Amino acid sequence: MAIAKAERLMNLALCLLGTRRPLSKRELRESIEAYVEAFGPDRGAAGSDDSFNRMFERDKDDLRELGLVIETVENLDGEVGYLARRDSNRLPPITLDAEEAAALGLAAKVWQQARLAGAASGALQKLRAAGLPEDVDPYEAHGALEPRIPVHEAAFEPLMLACRDRRPVLFDYRKASAARPEPRHVEPWALECWRGHWYLAGWDRDRGAERVFRLSRITGKVRSRGSGFTAPVPDVVTVRETVASWAGEIADRTALIRLRTGSGYPLRAKATSVRELGEGWDELEIPYGHGLDAWLVEFGPDVVVLEPAELRSDVVDRLRAVAKG
């Protein structure tokens, strides 16, 4: 049976951490059993060299993903050597008390995305190894709260990595009301989760403007486009405000409606004034932002829009469409 990848990676990490001088690729190949087993000793055979080189590069990348700083050093003979210096790989001293440890323990559990869940518990394990106090059961310490960060969108992981590495991406995106997706070239800046949905903010290369995308509307694969960013990244990226305005959370006007007594609690909760009209009706003043017409139609005959005329006619149009069925 081939030697498991974890064993191979562990040996490579320990060799690089344990050495005081740079080790050449040849030395590493000869001292790590998994390489010897898979490729035999280095005899300069061309075929096995290529596949060894590919595996070695991937293994180094994997260890770097785990946070290992691996230096590449060239000696006087022009031979390349590798080492992971202890001082550049050591965690700076960090002392956390039991309360702080419990709080971090709770935070480390909130990810529901495999890669970040693994990274969060990896961080906690590193801190644990460095002396983080062992927690009492975090749920015991924090009552019955179970916050979770949902990630159902397939586009999340590639976009997270692209944001991290500042790599432009290409994906197919279907706007809410569009029949077909269209390709979009984006320089991704930041991802934000709001109300359980993930959004991406970035620079849309084709439109030459900042745009916000909802991840669930990305269809197909997210592909990387080499090269770097062409537009400057703003210091503060505001995804939530943009989405909130589309969701009608940001209202710039007011509307006057009639509402049947006892119905429409959420409208009452938002109302700036409520007046009893008698005969089973109340009059409410409510904030008027994007999407209010669609929401009001949900209440059917329990709502009548009085003002403004524009909202009134939007609601009537929607009702007519349903009435025609």
Added chain:
Amino acid sequence: MAGKPVRPVNAIDQTRRMLSLVTYLRERPGARIADVARAFGITEDELVSDLDVLPMCGTSFRGGDLLDIDTDGERIWWHNPDDVAAPLRLAADEATALLVAARAVLTLPGLREGDRQALLRATAKVEAAAGETAGASSRLSVTFESEGGVFADVDRAISERRRLWIRYYSPARDEVTEREIDPIRLVSVGHTYVEAWCRRSEARRTFRLDRVAEIRILDEPSAPPEIELRDLSEALVQPAAEDPQVVVEVGPGGRWVAEYYPHDSADELPDGGLRITLRTPDPASLRRLALRLGRDGRIVSPPELADSARQAAREALAAYDGVARTPDAPQGADEVHGVHDRQERGL
């Protein structure tokens, strides 16, 4: 809690864990397997499989410097501890995962003040220890939504084990009902919910905190029956197989329905729309959806539901008699046009 799902062996996570394990074991000769597994948040089986691999690893395998780590099944011994095992710095993804999660938890208005302070201190220390690798964590952020006052009362009721009285809004029926509930736990998945035993329906119910119109902590003790907690990671509201079926056809402008309603199937239509089949215990509650969709969609079945939406629209129109017909309102050109959050997860 249902048994922990068996995680697939992921070589990256295992390597990461073994590197920390080596550091941890150096400081704790004779550590107990049960304690180490708990400290690392893994099962004892996972730990034992790590302990099988470690003796095959060393700073120079061919030179013979293998880690002499063994276990008698209860305790773990490392006979030749080595200074290769210094604590390792955090990787960028590790710092990001921990810091983003910590900042998200800090946004919970109901978090107890003592816990908030502890988490703030811990976050600052982790940021400092992570150094420049903490930078990328600003490219990811999460806000939990929860209603502060309601949250604090539910949290207190859970820790003091007391019953709650609530007035709760049900969007499906557009009505506010009073009920007494025995709270079990708070869950934040986008919105914040309390899972509770509802004394009125004698059943487990999930209540969204922003729909709680009024709340009071009662003197009676909370006594929910022993029930198995479900894994809520997929969806909070899971329709039952015996629930009646509803078929909705939407145009391109109604595709959001598939994003907000758990459904059995969503088939593409030639015009760019979808034919969505879903199940709900109470199809009448979907009249709101039919009204909201307008020209962007229609109920195909059951026919009674389609009729009731048409009827409601006609009744509503009667109040507008005399209003002149107006041209179609211009459509918004936003990228994320129409975030129909209010439709979400009708309970």
